[in-house]
Amino acid sequence: MIVDVSKRILIVGLGLLGGSYAKALKRFGFHISAITKEQSSIDYALREQIIDEGSTQLDETIIGQADLVIFALYPHVFVEWIEKNQGLLKSGALITDVTGVKGSVVYKIQDMLREDVEFIAAHPMAGREVSGVENSTEKMFVGANYIVTPTDKNTPEAIRTCTELGRLLGFSNVAVLSPQEHDEMIGFLSQLTHCIAITLMTCNDKENMEKYTGDSFRDLTRIARINDQMWSELFVANKNVLLDQMDMFMSKFAELRTMLENEDVDGMRQMMRCSTARRALFDKK
Amino acid sequence: MIVDVSKRILIVGLGLLGGSYAKALKRFGFHISAITKEQSSIDYALREQIIDEGSTQLDETIIGQADLVIFALYPHVFVEWIEKNQGLLKSGALITDVTGVKGSVVYKIQDMLREDVEFIAAHPMAGREVSGVENSTEKMFVGANYIVTPTDKNTPEAIRTCTELGRLLGFSNVAVLSPQEHDEMIGFLSQLTHCIAITLMTCNDKENMEKYTGDSFRDLTRIARINDQMWSELFVANKNVLLDQMDMFMSKFAELRTMLENEDVDGMRQMMRCSTARRALFDKK
Numbered sequence: 001m002i003v004d005v006s007k008r009i010l011i012v013g014l015g016l017l018g019g020s021y022a023k024a025l026k027r028f029g030f031h032i033s034a035i036t037k038e039q040s041s042i043d044y045a046l047r048e049q050i051i052d053e054g055s056t057q058l059d060e061t062i063i064g065q066a067d068l069v070i071f072a073l074y075p076h077v078f079v080e081w082i083e084k085n086q087g088l089l090k091s092g093a094l095i096t097d098v099t100g101v102k103g104s105v106v107y108k109i110q111d112m113l114r115e116d117v118e119f120i121a122a123h124p125m126a127g128r129e130v131s132g133v134e135n136s137t138e139k140m141f142v143g144a145n146y147i148v149t150p151t152d153k154n155t156p157e158a159i160r161t162c163t164e165l166g167r168l169l170g171f172s173n174v175a176v177l178s179p180q181e182h183d184e185m186i187g188f189l190s191q192l193t194h195c196i197a198i199t200l201m202t203c204n205d206k207e208n209m210e211k212y213t214g215d216s217f218r219d220l221t222r223i224a225r226i227n228d229q230m231w232s233e234l235f236v237a238n239k240n241v242l243l244d245q246m247d248m249f250m251s252k253f254a255e256l257r258t259m260l261e262n263e264d265v266d267g268m269r270q271m272m273r274c275s276t277a278r279r280a281l282f283d284k285k
Numbered sequence: 286m287i288v289d290v291s292k293r294i295l296i297v298g299l300g301l302l303g304g305s306y307a308k309a310l311k312r313f314g315f316h317i318s319a320i321t322k323e324q325s326s327i328d329y330a331l332r333e334q335i336i337d338e339g340s341t342q343l344d345e346t347i348i349g350q351a352d353l354v355i356f357a358l359y360p361h362v363f364v365e366w367i368e369k370n371q372g373l374l375k376s377g378a379l380i381t382d383v384t385g386v387k388g389s390v391v392y393k394i395q396d397m398l399r400e401d402v403e404f405i406a407a408h409p410m411a412g413r414e415v416s417g418v419e420n421s422t423e424k425m426f427v428g429a430n431y432i433v434t435p436t437d438k439n440t441p442e443a444i445r446t447c448t449e450l451g452r453l454l455g456f457s458n459v460a461v462l463s464p465q466e467h468d469e470m471i472g473f474l475s476q477l478t479h480c481i482a483i484t485l486m487t488c489n490d491k492e493n494m495e496k497y498t499g500d501s502f503r504d505l506t507r508i509a510r511i512n513d514q515m516w517s518e519l520f521v522a523n524k525n526v527l528l529d530q531m532d533m534f535m536s537k538f539a540e541l542r543t544m545l546e547n548e549d550v551d552g553m554r555q556m557m558r559c560s561t562a563r564r565a566l567f568d569k570k
Contacts, residue, residue, distance in 0.1 A: 125499045145497055175496065185497050188489055193501040195541055196481060198560040203537035204473055204530075210566045211460065212430055212470050214410045216478040217567070219504045224564040228557035232550045239545060245489075246542050250535065252488035256480055257531050260524060265517045272513035275483040279509040281495045282502070 005029045010066035014041045016128060017098050018072035019136025022050040024169045033062045041133045063088040069095040074230060075105050075237055082109055091116040096162055098124050100186065101237040102149045102179035110153050120158040121149045123182060124171065129225050138170055143284065146171035149179045187241040192249060194231060197224040290314045295351035297366065299326045301413060302383050303357035304421025307335040309454045318347045326418045348373040354380040359515060360390050360522055367394055376401040381447055383409050385471065386522040387434045387464035395438050405443040406434045407451065408467060414510050423455055431456035434464045472526040477534060479516060482509040
């Protein structure tokens with residue numbers, strides 16, 4: 001046996017991401033349980049045979065038996081869950097998460113957690129424009145990045161288990177970053193891009209523009225369809241980093257504006273050549 | 286006969302766009318000629334049988350026989366060509382273009398043009414990240430918009446011919462806008478999006494970000510690979526409109542920044558809900 005499928009895995013929060021975890025991990029034959037709000041999500045997952053058991057309640061047996069618990073919840077719900085219910089976890093359990101911000105969550109959880117349970121944080125950088133376990137698919141992880149964000153409190157074994165989890169899930173790249181590095185990266189690559197997309201989508205009230213649009217505008221606004229509850233929470237949870245990223249963007253944008261105003265064609269062309277060269281690095285391999 | 290293929294069509298500038306025009310129009314059996322800088326482009330087009338004749342020189346016979354002349358040149362090259370060579374055009378010829386800005390080109394051309402030749406401007410909103418006639422394909426026009434921008438000087442017949450041309454080329458949508466409406470639309474939907482993409486691609490010097498990137502950043506920077514000569518010229522040619530669009534974007538972006546700074550979650554969520562609702566209109570039908 002290469003994979004130890006005797007480990008029992010519990011997923012707390014069976015939505016798009018939690019369901020996709022279940023689908024990906026069930027391929028190996030793990031015993032998977034789930035705790036989530038809606039009975040319909042449990043019913044779907046049982047019917048699809050991607051979980052073995054599930055409950056909408058805080059089932060003490062299910063929680064107490066889990067060796068690995070994956071929390072796929074909104075950040076503040078995750079923190080509250082640990083505050084209230086960590087007593088139910090098995091001694092020696094490893095817990096991980098899917099939270100899109102790290103600095104404001106990881107230390108809070110680790111500081112309050114029981115000594116006999118370890119929390120190793122991770123961020124699966126995958127998503128879709130739809131939600132719910134019914135839309136879950138392990139294909140989301142192909143070509144995507146999985147980032148483990150350990151702190152001084154983590155053991156080498158937990159870090160190794162968490163990177164293995166990323167690979168079992170099917171992520172194409174598994175990386176290890178500090179929570180701070182993660183938040184800066186995500187602030188730029190993901191949160192700033194969402195800020196730009198929603199600004200572009202709301203800054204112009206002119207009607208009928210969809211009749212004339214091309215692919216450029218569609219590309220830049222794809223992510224303007226956004227879960228407002230989750231993203232506003234993620235923005236606030238990474239506020240200082242994101243404000244810096246926004247300022248950095250605005251300052252460069254203002255530079256371009258000045259070049260245009262001055263008809264500084266050489267300056268604009270240099271910026272465009274830099275942009276062209278750098279973008280080549282980001283092509284999918 | 287529904288299409289009058291006795292009309293002789295000349296394409297001046299046989300690059301990606303000019304070549305795609307030739308490929309699309311040749312399907313109907315028109316006599317197509319081309320004048321362009323590189324002999325290799327002529328050779329390719331003759332070999333592919335998408336033109337009947339071509340020259341790298343100002344061939345007086347080719348130019349003098351054309352009923353419809355399509356200029357697929359950089360804006361300033363187009364203006365210079367008309368200044369120097371309009372004497373060679375056939376009396377009664379109709380000329381059109383592919384220029385991405387209108388206000389700064391259309392009136393200039395119409396004002397200096399001979400009385401017995403009519404210029405009807407059009408903008409085929411299609412492109413690729415590659416250039417050259419060898420990469421041309423009429424498939425570029427499927428799903429894309431073709432905008433005709435007439436002025437008071439244009440005859441109803443020329444406007445009709447030009448919209449027919451858009452349909453023959455295979456554009457999915459053919460629309461008529463004034464040059465001003467066109468420039469405002471394009472300033473927002475295309476030029477502003479390119480400004481944003483090149484800013485995003487150049488505002489952060491941190492290395493190795495491609496290792497952690499997701500689809501959001503890739504989507505927002507696809508168009509950051511940009512022909513610097515052409516786009517800097519297009520930006521300057523639409524300077525005042527584009528500056529306004531940039532200001533409009535910056536002002537909304539600053540609003541979002543303030544909301545984040547104040548942790549105004551309700552305000553952010555409202556903006557995101559507006560953005561989500563509007564983006565739905567832009568899905569491809």
